[in-house]
Amino acid sequence: MTNMFGFVLYLAALSLLTGSEAVSQTFISPGEVNITTCPISYYGQRYEKVFVSLDANRFAFCFGGAFSAGLPNSCILLSGGSADRGELEVFSRVIPFGSGVHKVLPDLESTGECVNVIALKDNKEAEIQQVELGNFGAQAVLGIKTFPGYTRADVEADSQVNGQTVSKKTFQTSETSNGVITDISGCRLSGTVFKANTTDDSEICSMVTCGPDGVAKVVSKCGPMQSCHKGSCVPSSSCTVVASAVISFSGKVLKVPDRCGYTLLSMPGLKVHGVFRERQRKDVSFLDHVIVKLDGEGIEISVKQSRVRLNGNVLELNATAQEFRGVQLSKDLTGVKVKIFTSSHTVHVLFDGDKALIRVSGLTAAVQGLCGDWRGFSGDKVAEFSSRGCEVKHEDPADTSIDCEAAKKWCSHLKQAPFSACNKLIDPEPFITACSNTLCKYPAKDGLQCKSLEAYAMLCSQTGSLKMEEWRKTTHCSAQRSCQDTFCSDHEFCSQKYSGARPRCLCRALFASKYSSDNTYGEPTVCKHKSASVSLAKCLLADHGIDSSILHLNDQACRGQEDEETHMVTFSFNSSNTCGTVIKVNDSRIIYKNTIMTQNISTDGKVYRHDMLHIDFSCFFTQPGTKSMAVRLKQSSVDQRITSGAWRYNLTMRGYTDPMLSSPIESGTGVQLDERIWVQLKTEGLDENLINLVAQSCWATSQPSPSGMLKYDLVINGCPNPVDGTVEVVNNGMGTYIVFSFDSFQFSGKTGDVYLHCKLQLCVKEGDRCVPRCNQHGRWRRSVTSGYLDENPVLITMGWTS
Known part of the structure; x- marks a missing residue:
């Protein structure tokens, strides 16, 4: 509290000295005061209007409309009292602000900008009560002064938000006759109001801090390797799956030997499965998608690179969590997040299309699956999610471009700065082993070097000991463009040609091997009733630098039709639409011949970045035939x-x-x-x-x-x-x-x-x-x-x- 009378005189003197003119408004109460030129942040929310009203007992200033008892309004309610000289009049003015209030309210971070002065007068122009709302950026102050016409012995100031009292103070008129000021700054979070420069730790797992910027921040009380479960901070165990490696809760590294489906985590009523597939080599498998099953709830969630299905239905997800029968699902740049609440644990599953992170809160006993109490790959294999022949072993020729020693040196980055700041919290050795095992077998493609470090970086970032941009700068690993919006067919996988490139679908090795021996790009010609069609694999064309969208038949208007699910591109013609087909008669047989070719590059500019393609395909009336050519640089x-x-x-x-x-x-x-x-x-x-x-x-x-x-x-x-x-x-x-x-x-x-x-x-x-x-x-x-x-x-x- 301070002498408000001197404060008001100082402001008025400053206004006169600077030559500033006050903006004024006069009306018979009740009324609406426009404070656009001097808006007020009242407990974390900005307002540009004040609704003023009074009766025999109350002088009200509301921000959401005229005061009405029982309505959830945000108001400052002051005891008023009747004047002894007739009807009352409200006069408001806005004046520039000076200094001096910080000595009384040291928690104010910003200097004042302006003051709204609202004076209550009787019909003889004598002031009875004066209120000042001071703008301090994200903060605000309330000033109160009474004059001899005020008939009560005290002034009660009740600050309310949404109809609930935030602060209530009573001042004697011996104080208010000289003037008092008080802070009305604060924050709002989920409908709850917090006073400025305070901390509320009533929550068990977190506390809320309200700073002078008017923004409430939630800070977890749980440690870096803990999570909140049923209102308590409990230990959180993590299992990481990257490429064919599973790093279990205990830190053991397992290498998935084939392309089958396995149980990663099994708990009462809950199972998390991982399905593994090959990419550009047949003898190295990668985690392809994750399946979450809740037996008691009848829920099956399939999480792939670009699609999430709930019981077979495709879901549209975003960063806002959606709840489906007790399971929370969301999707952001880090991947798809699944949060499951069980009777004794909270399970978090994150899958970004390349790797999975499974965290379980309060894990005190062993759980089954590759992440927990390992029973062996045969015991954890899931026939329901394993394709026929997935267990067959393949041996590809050794890739001479792989330098295993250089790969191990690269993986040892996890023991160097900035990763070293996390080494005491998370043991890097299992991640180094998993990284080395993969890079010594699989060539430096698909951004794999950086993805091998990302799993450890993701865990470290959750502990707060590592920022993602720090390690990317040190290792020159730029952020990979997400594959989440790139749908690939079953015989494809999504990746990037090089770091920073746009994601695209590449052929899986087993699929591509069917065509590599014949040097073809797809299926044989299909001949049927004076018609012919050829289906080419878009990913095979792309692997050879051929853009399927620029291919056409002899008639350039005849383009390939791409199947949305399989990404096979079909070129066809028939007798009614020949597409430039050349028809010949040879030995009493009708021959239909056309050519799939690259668009005329002479009109494309100075350079081109695709191979030239020229594939002849023809049909006898009853007998198919195919011929293909390829040019390599x-x-x-x-x-x-x-x-x-x-x-x-x-x-x-x-x-x-x-x-x-x-x-x-x-x-x-x-x-x-x-x-x-x-x-x-x-x-x-x-x-x-x-x-x-x-x-x-x-x-x-x-x-x-x-x-x-x-x-x-x-x-x-x-x-x-x-x-x-x-x-x-x-x-x-x-x-x-x-x-x-x-x-x-x-x-x-x-x-x-x-x-x-x-x-x-x-x-x-x-x-x-x-x-x-x-x-x-x-x-x-x-x-x-x-x-x-x-x-x-x-x-x-x-x-x-x-």
């Missing part, structure tokens, strides 16, 4: 070493087929069109603390000369060519090496050699002066022009040949 890398002047150093340019730069492109390496290529420009012999390497430009030509007539830009002024969305540049001007990547291509109308050229310069390191400035679209914003050691750039060339 081969590449070779050329290392060039340059020694320059007194600054003696070596400069190397080399191409790779993986983002980890572990699989160099050698002579004879087969590379498809539209396949990702990474190029590293690396120096040796330079002091990286003093000098940075800058790639000014990189371009491709169809001739060995860098000034060849056919030219295609990849890097312009140190930035990716903005018209080619496949180009990415890393570390340019930031060290002694540069990496850029792009999708391979061929010049339109050409089938010969393609040469890559780069202009490079050395730059004296000072801050970020050497780094080219590119905007978010890759366009150049500021060139690096100062600090170079060499005035003339170095030209280095690499080529690939068909």
Whole structure:
């Protein structure tokens, strides 16, 4: 409390001194006061109107409408009393704010901006009672002053939200005649009001803090490896499934040997199953989808990469949890979340299309399944979710691109910063073992290196000891685009061609193997009653860099029809719609012949990124026939070493087929069109603390000369060519090496050699002066022009040949 009279005089004096004019409004009560020019945040909610009313006993200020007893309104109710000189009048004004209140209410974080002054007068213009609502940003203050016309001995101030009292104070008129102020700041959360700068710990598992910003925050009382169950913090056990590895609650690592369905967790009334399938190798399995069954409730939830089904019906989920007979389901960027409440536990299942995290609160006894009390793979196999022949073992030829020692070194990142901050809470060894087992067997595809670290990072982020962006920056693992909205058929799986690329469906190895021996893209021709059709697998075409949407028959208007469920693309013609079919008579037999071909690339621009396709298919009247052709592009890398002047150093340019730069492109390496290529420009012999390497430009030509007539830009002024969305540049001007990547291509109308050229310069390191400035679209914003050691750039060339 303080002397309010001096406070009011100070404000009025400030207004006069600054020349500011008050905004005023006069009316006979009751009335509505517009405070748009000085809005008030009353217990966490902003208001721009005040409804004023009074009777013989009450002077009311409400924010949700005129006061009416019993209605859930937000009001400040003051005792009023009758004036002794007739009818009353309400006068309001808004004036600028000065300083001084912080000495009385030190919890105010912001300075005041303005004050709404609402004065109650009698019909002779004598003030009886004055109220001030002060704007302090997200906070607010209430000032009260009474005058001789006020007839009561005290003033009662009742602050209400939704009809419930938040704060009630009584002031004697000996105080209010001098003026008092009080804080009316706070927060609201789920209909509950909290006072500003307070903490409410009435909840068993959490507490609510209300800060000066008017925002209530819920803070869990449970530890990093605990969860709340029935109002208590209980231990939480975690089981992780990534690729074919299951890391059990006890930390044991199990390797699923085949492509069958297994029970991951079995508890009374609840089972969680995992179904494993192959991807690009037949001898390595991956977790494909998760099935949750509640026997007593008759619930079966199937969670796949892009579809969630409840008892066979597809669900549309979002970040807001939906409840289905006691099971909560939601979906966000981290994956699909299933929350099940049992009589003794709470079970959380998270599946993101690649890995599953199963957490059980209050787990004190052993549970069955691969995550718990393991009975062996035969005991936990589920015939209901296992396809015929899933147990058959396959042996693919060893992949010579795999470097097991390098893979183990990569997996050991989990013991280094920033992961090391989590090592005391979660043992990294089982995750390192699972990571190494997978990467020593499966090639560096589908973003698998980063996904092998993500499982540990997910657990660590839940303990609060690791932020996802920290480890991604350290390991150069960019966030993978989600496959949640990409539907793939049963013979496909969703992944990315390279880090940062858009998700797409790739062929599973067992499906693709049916066609690889015959070098075909799909099923044989079907001939029927002067008609013919051919069904090609979209994923097989995509694996060879062929976009099925640009294929057509002899008549370009005849395109393939894609089946939404199987993703098979069917091309067909008949006698009524020949689609340019050539009809011949040979030995009294009618022959129908057409061709599936790539769209005429001469109109597509300067370069193209798909293989040319030409598939003839024909039918005799009763006998089918098929012929297919494929064109492959081969590449070779050329290392060039340059020694320059007194600054003696070596400069190397080399191409790779993986983002980890572990699989160099050698002579004879087969590379498809539209396949990702990474190029590293690396120096040796330079002091990286003093000098940075800058790639000014990189371009491709169809001739060995860098000034060849056919030219295609990849890097312009140190930035990716903005018209080619496949180009990415890393570390340019930031060290002694540069990496850029792009999708391979061929010049339109050409089938010969393609040469890559780069202009490079050395730059004296000072801050970020050497780094080219590119905007978010890759366009150049500021060139690096100062600090170079060499005035003339170095030209280095690499080529690939068909």
